[in-house]
Amino acid sequence: AAKPKLYYFHGRGRMESIRWLLAAAGVEFEEEFLETREQYEKLQKDGCLLFGQVPLVEVDGMMLTQTRAILSYLAAKFNFYGKDLKERVRIDMYVDGTLDLMAMIMLAPFQRPEEKQETLASVIQKAKARYFPVFEKILKDHGEDFLVGNKFSWADIQMLEAILMVEELNASVLSDFPLLKAFKTRISNIPTIKKFLQPGSQRKPPPDAHYVDLVSNILQF
Numbered sequence: 618a619a620k621p622k623l624y625y626f627h628g629r630g631r632m633e634s635i636r637w638l639l640a641a642a643g644v645e646f647e648e649e650f651l652e653t654r655e656q657y658e659k660l661q662k663d664g665c666l667l668f669g670q671v672p673l674v675e676v677d678g679m680m681l682t683q684t685r686a687i688l689s690y691l692a693a694k695f696n697f698y699g700k701d702l703k704e705r706v707r708i709d710m711y712v713d714g715t716l717d718l719m720a721m722i723m724l725a726p727f728q729r730p731e732e733k734q735e736t737l738a739s740v741i742q743k744a745k746a747r748y749f750p751v752f753e754k755i756l757k758d759h760g761e762d763f764l765v766g767n768k769f770s771w772a773d774i775q776m777l778e779a780i781l782m783v784e785e786l787n788a789s790v791l792s793d794f795p796l797l798k799a800f801k802t803r804i805s806n807i808p809t810i811k812k813f814l815q816p817g818s819q820r821k822p823p824p825d826a827h828y829v830d831l832v833s834n835i836l837q838f
């Protein structure tokens with residue numbers, strides 16, 4: 618079968634979680650990087666962007682947009698979505714929590730300096746006071762290696778991605794969360810994840826001024 622093809626900027630943004638999920642599944646994927654407004658307008662003209670937005674993922678003969686829809690499709694396709702409805706809804710709850718936290722991190726680079734500082738301070742505060750305590754308790758109460766069932770799932774992938782992104786903002790953020798620290802080590806050592814974390818993988822770096830300029834120019838906001 619053809620490899621999935623990802624259409625997005627050369628940066629993390631909303632596409633990064635999709636890269637993580639594919640990498641965790643050991644699925645190779647291609648990328649077309651949007652460098653110009655023309656590329657973006659061509660995708661729109663060709664009717665590929667349902668609401669005129671990216672991420673766009675070409676997979677199984679479909680042109681998919683809406684990040685969460687794509688993630689859900691891929692999680693189900695690669696059996697990262699639990700063994701039944703009850704496990705799936707738990708995965709959805711955990712994933713949506715991490716996506717809420719990550720959305721704040723994603724927005725920050727596009728804000729003015731003072732707002733950006735406030736947002737990033739709020740990310741650390743929410744991670745330490747709201748999100749990480751919840752996941753620490755889940756790991757404690759559940760007593761398994763993974764967040765849901767006793768199987769590696771989309772929730773674990775999203776959680777590791779979120780932990781690493783918050784640690785980029787504050788390296789000691791896990792100091793009060795020993796179970797999350799152990800979780801981070803455990804999940805990082807899963808072979809497909811370990812490979813994705815090594816240099817040379819398709820994992821993207823944190824956003825820089827060039828990325829912000831590129832996206833702002835292409836999307837003209």
Ligand SMILES: CCCCC[C@H]1O[C@@H](O)C[C@@H]1SC[C@H](NC(=O)CC[C@H](N)C(=O)O)C(=O)NCC(=O)O
Binds near residue numbers: 682
């Ligand atoms: C102010 C928000 C900053 C984010 C800007 C973009 O850069 C990335 O870091 C995140 C987004 S992605 C680009 C943006 N896509 C979305 O907002 C998709 C939202 C959708 N619900 C999804 O989850 O896929 C885009 O195409 N906009 C064009 C425009 O709406 O006309």
